[in-house]
Amino acid sequence: MGSLNACDILDASLAGTGCLEHPLDAEEFRRHGHKMIDYIADYYNSVDKYPVRSQVEPGYLRRLLPETAPNQPETVDRIIGDVTSHIIPGITHWMSPNHYAYFPSSGSTASFLGEMLSAGFNVVGFNWMSSPAATELESVVMDWLAKMLCLPAQFHFSGGGGGVLQGTTCEAILCTLAAARDRAIARGSDISRLVVYGSDQTHCSLKKAAQIVGIPTSNFRAVSTRFSDSFALTGASLDRAVVADEAAGLVPLFVCATVGTTSSTAVDRLLEIGEVASRHKMWMHIDAAYAGSACICPEFRHFIDGVELADSFSFNAHKWFFNNLDCCCLWVKNPAALVAALSTDPEYLKNKATESRQVVDYKDWQIALSRRFRALKMWTVIRCHGVANLRKFLRGHVRLAKVFEGLVRLDRRFEVVVPRYFSTVCFRLRPVRAVRTGDEEVEEEIASGLNRRLLESVNAEGRIYMTHAVVGGVYVIRFAAGGTLTEERHVRTAWLVIKEHAEKLIDDVDILNW
Numbered sequence: 399m400g401s402l403n404a405c406d407i408l409d410a411s412l413a414g415t416g417c418l419e420h421p422l423d424a425e426e427f428r429r430h431g432h433k434m435i436d437y438i439a440d441y442y443n444s445v446d447k448y449p450v451r452s453q454v455e456p457g458y459l460r461r462l463l464p465e466t467a468p469n470q471p472e473t474v475d476r477i478i479g480d481v482t483s484h485i486i487p488g489i490t491h492w493m494s495p496n497h498y499a500y501f502p503s504s505g506s507t508a509s510f511l512g513e514m515l516s517a518g519f520n521v522v523g524f525n526w527m528s529s530p531a532a533t534e535l536e537s538v539v540m541d542w543l544a545k546m547l548c549l550p551a552q553f554h555f556s557g558g559g560g561g562v563l564q565g566t567t568c569e570a571i572l573c574t575l576a577a578a579r580d581r582a583i584a585r586g587s588d589i590s591r592l593v594v595y596g597s598d599q600t601h602c603s604l605k606k607a608a609q610i611v612g613i614p615t616s617n618f619r620a621v622s623t624r625f626s627d628s629f630a631l632t633g634a635s636l637d638r639a640v641v642a643d644e645a646a647g648l649v650p651l652f653v654c655a656t657v658g659t660t661s662s663t664a665v666d667r668l669l670e671i672g673e674v675a676s677r678h679k680m681w682m683h684i685d686a687a688y689a690g691s692a693c694i695c696p697e698f699r700h701f702i703d704g705v706e707l708a709d710s711f712s713f714n715a716h717k718w719f720f721n722n723l724d725c726c727c728l729w730v731k732n733p734a735a736l737v738a739a740l741s742t743d744p745e746y747l748k749n750k751a752t753e754s755r756q757v758v759d760y761k762d763w764q765i766a767l768s769r770r771f772r773a774l775k776m777w778t779v780i781r782c783h784g785v786a787n788l789r790k791f792l793r794g795h796v797r798l799a800k801v802f803e804g805l806v807r808l809d810r811r812f813e814v815v816v817p818r819y820f821s822t823v824c825f826r827l828r829p830v831r832a833v834r835t836g837d838e839e840v841e842e843e844i845a846s847g848l849n850r851r852l853l854e855s856v857n858a859e860g861r862i863y864m865t866h867a868v869v870g871g872v873y874v875i876r877f878a879a880g881g882t883l884t885e886e887r888h889v890r891t892a893w894l895v896i897k898e899h900a901e902k903l904i905d906d907v908d909i910l911n912w
């Protein structure tokens with residue numbers, strides 16, 4: 399190209415190429431939009447044809463794509479073609495009915511439609527003025543949800559509290575921890591003395607948040623849980639840790655209790671923890687990322703009994719509440735504490751509405767300034783299904799988990815390791831008694847190895863996908879039902895797949911004569 403640089407050669411004529419001629423042309427949008435929706439609908443129809451866990455090797459995509467960006471425009475058709483040939487092989491299919499890994503990512507048509515509106519309007523609703531509907535709809539749906547969950551009045555806007563849609567639980571915990579920290583500092587505490595508590599089952603987002611808000615690493619406590627408590631954090635064990643810290647001159651700041659832990663869906667003892675928290679004047683947050691949604695069903699509501707003692711409560715609507723990523727619902731009793739820690743007031747955002755103090759400016763309830771109009775998808779999801787059907791869907795997933803649990807329990811070679819509360823079953827092949835050495839530790843080690851091989855064998859084949867956890871030193875396989883497309887026939891097939899792989903493995907083990 400001689401002395402020309404890349405920018406000089408961009409100006410080719412676009413006429414007649416089938417390319418998008420303008421960045422926002424309504425008619426082209428209509429045409430390509432229909433095509434894209436058709437493509438996604440076809441994907442949903444055929445998603446179970448792909449291996450659930452992507453089978454590609456690291457770096458696969460760099461080898462397939464050009465090293466530099468195209469100078470000339472390309473057609474949407476070509477791009478869609480490359481999605482099929484290059485991108486889909488590298489997708490792990492979270493929307494597959496055979497995806498049982500991690501926790502579900504329960505997308506839905508209603509949420510998708512709401513997302514389309516949000517992407518279409520493309521507003522940047524940092525404060526009320528920047529798009530009043532974005533703020534007001536969010537406040538309304540957060541109050542709706544608070545009522546669906548029977549959260550105490552102090553979490554509703556009318557009761558002095560309020561809810562906000564964050565992107566993720568990590569952000570929700572970070573914001574509440576920052577609020578707690580600043581409240582403590584305002585009361586005269588020194589940040590180097592503040593202590594944060596969770597259990598050894600608490601999600602790593604608490605530790606990350608503590609690091610970010612400046613809690614010394616040595617002041618982070620992961621209180622031990624026990625198999626005999628089903629890995630729940632108890633008030634007594636929390637109290638022991640808090641009392642010891644106070645005796646050492648430290649200041650208890652924040653405790654994060656979990657409803658539905660990530661490894662095994664354990665439920666911390668909220669009432670006991672709340673009592674300890676209030677006695678020691680700590681901020682109590684409840685992280686119900688996965689299981690919170692189930693609590694809209696009266697029969698599961700007891701899992702959050704004690705929420706009245708908490709300062710804040712969050713759950714991920716993108717996990718098990720039919721909202722596409724991302725959507726974390728956070729409520730606080732005292733929004734002023736959040737605002738004190740997170741607000742900014744630059745001249746270029748000053749406006750009459752804010753000055754009137756009649757409005758919520760959600761930029762002061764979160765980390766970033768800019769924010770998406772997330773409430774549209776939640777509003778669409780709730781309205782398209784109604785609370786009655788949302789409950790029905792959640793109950794259906796719990797029923798699927800019960801079916802799976804029943805199948806595991808019928809097979810003597812397997813065991814369910816911890817109680818199943820929601821739609822996730824933690825199970826494993828039992829330690830192999832035939833090769834009993836008399837040494838339980840060796841047996842456990844062999845069992846862990848066997849279950850690890852079982853899981854890898856199942857996932858490598860790709861008909862279903864599950865992941866693992868280690869609780870109390872025991873390697874467990876997690877079966878998380880709750881995918882939006884999963885039906886009972888999928889669950890029954892999944893069990894057959896697991897048994898097939900297990901039998902092959904057990905045969906191999908016999909040949910090895912362990």
Ligand SMILES: *Cc1c(COP(=O)(O)O)cnc(C)c1O
Nearest residue numbers: 566567568601659660685687688
């Ligand atoms: C998934 C999960 C999180 C993290 O959620 P993000 O939205 O990805 O930050 C936190 N806590 C629990 C209990 C979880 O299961």
